[in-house]
Amino acid sequence: MKFLLSEEQVSIQDTIQQVVEGVLGGRGIHEIIDGKREKEAELWRELGALGVLGAIIPEEHGGQGLGLLELALISEVLGYAAAPGPFVGHVMATLAIALGGDAAQKSRWLPKLASGEVIASVAFGEAGGKWLPDQWSLAAGAALTGTKTHVIGGMDAGLLVVGLAGGGLGLVETSAPGVNREALPATDSTRPIAKVTFEGAPYTALPEGAAAANRVVDAGLTLLAADAFGAGRRCVDMAVEYSKQREQFGQVLAQFQAMRHQLANMALEIEPCRGLYWFAAYAWDTKDEGARHAAALAKAHITDRALQISRDNTEAHGGIGFTWEYDAHIFMKRGMFNYAWLGGAPLHRARVADLAGW
Secondary structure, eight states, X not given: OOOSOOHHHHHHHHHHHHHHHHHHTTTHHHHHHTXXXXXXXXXXXXXXXXXXXXXXXXXXXXXXXXXXXHHHHHHHHHHHTTOOSSHHHHHHHHHHHHHHOOHHHHHHHHHHHHHTSSOEEEEOOBTTTBXXXXXXXXXXXXXXXXXXXEEETTTTOSEXXXXXXXXXXXXXXXXXXXXXXXXXXXXXXXXXXXXEEEEEEOOXXXXXXXXXXXXXXXXXXXXXXXXXXXXXXXXXXXXXXXXXXXXXXXXXXXXXXXXXXXXXXXXXXXXXXXXXXXXXXXXXXXXXXXXXXXXXXXXXXXXXXXXXXXXHHHHHTGGGGGSTTSSHHHHHHHHHHHHXXXXXXXXXXXXXXXXXXX
């Protein structure tokens, strides 16, 4: 059995990497975290033109009909570059409509989401670290009243997929009356978040939302794991490159045994994680009975390891690793976001145990 990527999948990653590097250049991310968001908008347009935003959307609705594995491979590349934008929230919302919407909802929204004309996101998080369908408490009456927090891209989104009590999903247009948004302080400036308060806001239910909700969350966990893997790999590459250039006591750092051990440990922590997110995406695509377990395991382990590697990377760089002008802090903050969004490692490790029947 062959476990390697196909030529097409490798080509997808190469193409996305070239596009991201072409848009962001050397200092593009720093411009964005300093408040200049023009390159973020340019990258979003490029991703839409390439079909990335609609990769998992069926072809009849303007997408490419690819699987979660291809989408996760794209997420890895975006993580490696610390690419800005609400990619994870957008594709989760897209997937929710594709899986849970009726024909009219799919026809209306999916082509616009595939092109990037409309930005969407998911409003799943609630106070107290409640992220999962069986934890949602926002009641689905004639209208919505309540609060969702940590909505990725919430200030830019024109459409939200909202998690409802009982595990259902509803669609809300952010321009509707009764929808109030507040930008929240964000550690990761490349992926701003917002609090959304609904005060009698109109919504439409996704007819198959309750059946789709867990699948959407599992897809999100897998995409975060893939992003974390890419960011962790970038931290290793940064530390290796720096150790080859920085001199101490007349020789480069890479010549010191202690540094070599640290770099080797970083690589050994992240590289074996590749198979975790590959399998989680494969299991999701094939509807394997272990898909939920695989997604929770990938999210818990990879985001945990990637966050630690980002700390090790900062340490390997010494003083320059703590400066605003250098890239190390960008990837540490990326690691913190990937770890926390949709629930931290303790939550998903407990789910792994429960799903395994331990």
